[in-house]
Amino acid sequence: MATQARDIPSIDTLSRTVSNSFDLSSSPTATFNSPPSSFGGLRRVSTKQLKPFATQDIKVLLLENVNQTGQAILRAQGYQVEFLKASLPEDKLIEKIRDVHVIGIRSKTKLTARVLREAKNLIVIGCFCIGTNQVDLKYAAQNGIAVFNSPFSNSRSVAELVISEIIALARQICDRSMELHKGTWNKVSNGCWEVRGKTLGIVGYGHIGNQLSVLAEAMGMSVIYYDVVNLMSMGTARQVQTLGDLLKGADFVTLHVPELPETENLIGATELEQMKTGSYLINASRGSVVDIPALVNAMRKGKLAGAALDVYPNEPAGNGDYFTNDLNSWAEDLRSLKNLILTPHIGGSTEEAQSAIGVEVADALVRYVNEGATLGAVNMPEVNLRSLTMDEPNHVRVIYIHRNVPGVLRKVNEVLGDHNVDKQMTDSRGEVAYLMADISNVAESEIKDLWQNLEDLSSRIRTRVLY
Numbered sequence: 001m002a003t004q005a006r007d008i009p010s011i012d013t014l015s016r017t018v019s020n021s022f023d024l025s026s027s028p029t030a031t032f033n034s035p036p037s038s039f040g041g042l043r044r045v046s047t048k049q050l051k052p053f054a055t056q057d058i059k060v061l062l063l064e065n066v067n068q069t070g071q072a073i074l075r076a077q078g079y080q081v082e083f084l085k086a087s088l089p090e091d092k093l094i095e096k097i098r099d100v101h102v103i104g105i106r107s108k109t110k111l112t113a114r115v116l117r118e119a120k121n122l123i124v125i126g127c128f129c130i131g132t133n134q135v136d137l138k139y140a141a142q143n144g145i146a147v148f149n150s151p152f153s154n155s156r157s158v159a160e161l162v163i164s165e166i167i168a169l170a171r172q173i174c175d176r177s178m179e180l181h182k183g184t185w186n187k188v189s190n191g192c193w194e195v196r197g198k199t200l201g202i203v204g205y206g207h208i209g210n211q212l213s214v215l216a217e218a219m220g221m222s223v224i225y226y227d228v229v230n231l232m233s234m235g236t237a238r239q240v241q242t243l244g245d246l247l248k249g250a251d252f253v254t255l256h257v258p259e260l261p262e263t264e265n266l267i268g269a270t271e272l273e274q275m276k277t278g279s280y281l282i283n284a285s286r287g288s289v290v291d292i293p294a295l296v297n298a299m300r301k302g303k304l305a306g307a308a309l310d311v312y313p314n315e316p317a318g319n320g321d322y323f324t325n326d327l328n329s330w331a332e333d334l335r336s337l338k339n340l341i342l343t344p345h346i347g348g349s350t351e352e353a354q355s356a357i358g359v360e361v362a363d364a365l366v367r368y369v370n371e372g373a374t375l376g377a378v379n380m381p382e383v384n385l386r387s388l389t390m391d392e393p394n395h396v397r398v399i400y401i402h403r404n405v406p407g408v409l410r411k412v413n414e415v416l417g418d419h420n421v422d423k424q425m426t427d428s429r430g431e432v433a434y435l436m437a438d439i440s441n442v443a444e445s446e447i448k449d450l451w452q453n454l455e456d457l458s459s460r461i462r463t464r465v466l467y
């Protein structure tokens with residue numbers, strides 16, 4: 001287990017001053033941590049803003065043009081926020097990540113074990129997107145770094161892009177438009193179809209697949225779907241038992257699965273061969289899901305009448321003229337194909353989605369940094385306690401992320417034992433467990449010892465004491 005840098009500053013800087021207090025209506029944590037109904041309804045209390053360090057010492061690095069809404073929330077906390085429009089190459093990322101407590105990324109930045117090993121101060125990662133395949137989630141958890149994402153704020157945007165592509169492919173709109181841009185009038189109906197009455201096959205019937213299902217039926221399409229789990233159908237959609245059944249039955253096949261070892265090249269030469277002649281393929285999931293040379297082949301042979309790709313195995317770090325063979329060896333082949341829509345990973349790129357994602361992920365980061373709450377984390381157990389209040393001035397919140405091995409709780413409670421444990425919650429996820437306890441009557445002079453005693457336990461991954 002790598003040794004992490006310590007979260008806690010010297011006792012001299014451990015001030016008990018609560019410089020910002022909020023009442024229930026203005027606290028950034030109020031809606032999240034309001035007392036449960038078992039506490040007798042909503043009591044108007046002043047929640048205490050907890051501090052692991054002075055908030056202005058928290059360094060945040062935001063990459064990939066994270067939306068302004070997210071930046072504003074983080075800056076309002078007083079954190080130091082550095083914002084960059086593009087992602088960084090690995091060497092530059094390693095240089096920068098050494099210094100920061102929080103990093104915000106989108107789908108491009110790869111937070112591998114090699115990068116995270118250098119991130120000695122990092123406590124939390126915010127993926128301002130749905131996919132988290134770009135982060136080594138296991139390594140992060142084993143090293144006490146929580147990861148948050150936005151599980152559905154851009155689902156609708158992706159579904160709407162796909163709907164537009166279904167019609168655009170059926171009518172060859174992009175080719176006609178490109179021709180006319182070049183001055184050529186080409187009025188044809190050959191190979192152009194209505195979508196009404198056609199069958200849409202959805203692979204991966206999650207948040208995006210569901211939205212798409214409803215929209216497609218509203219246009220008069222029949223919907224079939226394939227998923228590795230049994231799921232309730234929307235409307236009159238029908239789940240099929242195998243991918244082969246879906247490929248054989250659909251006029252349009254659209255992919256909405258996560259990037260996993262099992263989904264790599266999910267659609268290759270064999271699967272393309274199973275599709276109906278003259279059908280269409282759409283991929284707005286991840287570039288690894290389709291074997292692109294096999295797709296080029298299927299299109300050249302006329303097996304497919306068209307395709308739309310939004311995602312690619314290698315994507316550029318930022319905007320510019322990068323869609324060439326230097327990045328992906330088959331880029332020129334793709335560019336030469338007819339009725340092939342190529343978009344630069346914009347499925348989730350709408351004002352609505354990006355602004356909602358900015359708020360959702362930034363809020364989760366603030367809750368985690370300031371209060372230790374892991375609700376919504378994708379790699380840690382979900383743990384939360386109601387907020388400490390201003391009526392509890394000598395309370396501290398202990399967060400102990402540890403290896404999930406027998407006997408830890410006994411040892412932790414021995415350390416906490418001289419104090420009153422007001423509330424405590426612990427949960428585990430695989431090899432990692434997360435304990436949160438609010439303890440009372442802690443003198444300022446005791447905080448550092450408390451922290452040190454927990455750090456000295458052999459099961460420790462990371463200790464934070466918020467006060």
Ligand SMILES: NC(=O)C1=CN([C@@H]2O[C@H](COP(=O)(O)OP(=O)(O)OC[C@H]3O[C@@H](n4cnc5c(N)ncnc54)[C@H](O)[C@@H]3O)[C@@H](O)[C@H]2O)C=CC1
Nearest residue numbers: 130131204205206207208227228256257258284285347348
């Ligand atoms: N192009 C873009 O801008 C965007 C792309 N995405 C991608 O779309 C993916 C799907 O997003 P959501 O619908 O929100 O995810 P989700 O998690 O709600 O749904 C994914 C579904 O795929 C199923 N699945 C997993 N492995 C499968 C397999 N081997 N075969 C068939 N089904 C399988 C799951 O059971 C689940 O129902 C994301 O993981 C992300 O990679 C997401 C948002 C934007």
Ligand SMILES: O=C(O)CCC(=O)C(=O)O
Nearest residue numbers: 106107129130131348349
């Ligand atoms: O907007 C982005 O950068 C990524 C969108 C995406 O692929 C996701 O949300 O998983």
